[in-house]
Amino acid sequence: MIIFVSCILLFLIGLYAIVIKRNLIKIAIGFALIEYAVNLLFALVGFKRGALAPIITQIDTPHHFVDPIPQALVLTAIVIALGTTALMLTVILRIYNQYKTFDIAKIKKLTG
Amino acid sequence: MKGMSAIVKSITNITIGFIFLYGVYIILHGHLTPGGGFAGGVIIAGVFVLKVLAFGVDKSAEKKSSTIASIFESIGGLLFVGVALLGLIVMGTFFLNFLPKGEPFRLLSAGIIPLCNIAIGIKVGAGLFSIFLALAAVKYIMED
């Protein structure tokens, strides 16, 4: 239980960085934290106490493995997170080049 | 981008081949051991990143390598979809594992899985290298 809750805490720390921080890089860091939190929670729910990593080494022994599906899904999710982070950093870099600041309070061309 | 000192350069020269080989190993053994196309592809991208960081590139080389990377990326993607479509053409189902499964625990087994791993490896390696070039090395990518 504490293990799952610490994932939720990591999620909230990331959300805090996104909502409260005014620095663009900090917001990107917040996103990375949220992505980690969800990935970690997903990987943890597939764990089985006393089981082995899901790689078969011998054919005839009885298999007692952890759940391979969350591992496969988290693999996909990590890559998606990498793609999003790269795109977000590109937008941040271009914004910096135009406004010379990371402070979102100073970047206000849009209203509302 | 400028290169680094002579020490970095000579150490890079020694290690770069081994890292590349390790990446290829990870890709080819993806169906037997942990790792696979994605992890191996990132390692291969790392080889090129290391090379660029250590030796530096001039503008024309940058442009050339980003073009080559984008072509390789398209090829990797087409290879992957191609394997999927072959399943459709040969046996009538998208993504069917239509090749013989082979003997377990051998390098040449598991049907299309190693092929897919290779396609993903090429694609990921090329793609991440072009992200690195775009964000770190080139001032701006010049117009096509």
Add this chain to the structure above:
Amino acid sequence: MIELYLFLGFMLVAAIIATEIKDLLAAVISLGAVGFSIAIIFIFVQAPDLAIVQIVVEILTVVVFVAVILRTTHLDETIGKKLAGSQILAAVLFAGFAVLFLIVSIRALQQIPAFGHATMKVASEYIRIGLSQTGGANLVADVILDFRALDTLGEATVLFTSVIGVVALMRKTGRKK
């Protein structure tokens, strides 16, 4: 399981440092610490595939972050400034939301199987037929490249999309004169 708690605690501390420190480079290094502790946790929960991918992706993420910071600035000027009124309002709203979210998610987490007792309805089927039907000994590779290959095609496409997106946004000018 004491080592698991240790790394979870380390992860949370590093995450707080990453959000609060003034120097952006240090923040990114702390982010790297979070990522690496997660990679180690993956090893503890018997997920070597994930650990490998997490490590290489973490390295690449940090490299990209550092590349962007080196081309711009590494000081967070917003730290230490007086909070604006809207920010205080946002902080209060966020605190309320966080408490609510925590309570509701604890209620929900109590209803899923406890840590270490995965249900494995479909997964046990994979374990049973995985090797004989696909021929791959690594069950995770079997899942991502055979049973759920469409996800992997999607994953490769996401990466392709973001590469094209990065290249498109790094053009010199948007419009022709």
Add this chain to the structure above:
Amino acid sequence: MTIIPLYIAIPLISAFLIPILGKIYKPLVWMFSTMVSFALFILSLYGIVLTQETSLIVYKMGNWAPPLGIVMAFDSFSAFMVLVIAIIVFACCLFSIRFLSNYTGQWKFYTLFMLMTAGIMGIVITGDLFNMFVFLEIAAIASYALVAFGLKGEQLEASFKYMVMGEIGGLTFLLAIALLYAKVSTLNLADISMSLQTIHGTTFFWMVLGLIVFAFSIKAALVPFHSWCPDAYPAALAPISSLLAGVCTKVFGIYTLARIIFNVFAVSRATDPWFFNILIGMGLLSIIFAGLTALNQKDYKRLLAYSSISQVGFILLGFGIGNYFGVVGAIFYILAHGLSKALLFFTSGSIVHSIDKTNIADLSGLGEQMPTTAWSFRIGAMSVIGLPPFVGFWAKLFIIIGAVKAGMIWIAILTGALSILSLAYLLKIENNVFMKKTTAIIKGTPFTMRIAMVFMVVLIVVLGLGFQPFVDFIIGPAAHALLRGVEYAHLVFEGVVTGF
């Protein structure tokens, strides 16, 4: 041979080919993209024919039986969505040809455009929860990049805002998937639906559904979470605004929400009326708040963006009514609003292309100089307001009939009355932009752009006049597909498998 995976494979392969084609000969890129989108349009018509014969086609990826592998579940609702997507994608492609002549990096635009198409198509066809997330991310990442495509300051800023909001939505959805997986240990939508029957109504059930509704209300830009939308639509290039307003928000938010509520969680008005009343409330909030805000807007595209948010509210209202006519109205509204709003954003693009201004105060008297654009605007606007005989009228009528049949007279009256809001803000544009006289010389609208607008106008008029067979053969079955609830799961497991 079955065609269902081709809806995803064709745009995907063309996206991989376009970078190579762009290096060979540049004009090849737009020719190829237009051809591909036309082919998709033809294929989508064939999909409608397929679903007339069988109510649900299951396509097993890699020939694995449902809970093991990923399946594509293609029913009448999916077929209808594919048709709407294909129509608007084709029109946007046509419109982009000349519009993009002012911009650099054409092959990048078309690659992202095709990736986005592949993503949207994937969302509506897939029968697997995690796969839905993956396609959602493909389409979303492509759209973030496309919003910033012009590289101006406000475009980058809008893209960043959109990315922040959109990713919070996406990651919340992933969190919900993780919780759901921990409980039911499967990812197939049909299998989840079966497993959830046993825990229907528990705290866990509502918590996960709440997370999903939260995630998709961000993606659909419903009112408390809409703030990205009025920035992103005006900032994007006109064809992308059309695509975003016409199909993206509908597919990202509304389609997914409807599918998950009706078919997966199998909630119905009969069992849980309070949940549907919340949906109605959210719909009304969007309609009223965004409609009133639209009245004060000074920018042509921003006004249309608020109008879009308000119209999405009507769709949610239709689903919230929850009986057959309400759902028919909502589904019809997806089409009606997609066509009309895409057309209105086309007119904004045509104005931007000619005089490069979008502030309503700076524009006047364009009616004489740009007759095609002006008449397209008028017809699109009448359809949005809901005047007969255009397609928007019938959609609204079905929602009102649904409300009356459900005994919610006041909702029926409100739906009719709130159309006046749309009338008010669209008249503002008509009066200022198209009516007055001007002396300025304006360069004409290019031929392909006019073709795209005329294509949409023809569809709006034809579907408006011939709505009866359309409702009988396409929308009615789609509504039945949604309303059959948990029956969906049984159909997937016994589903008709197509092959050679």
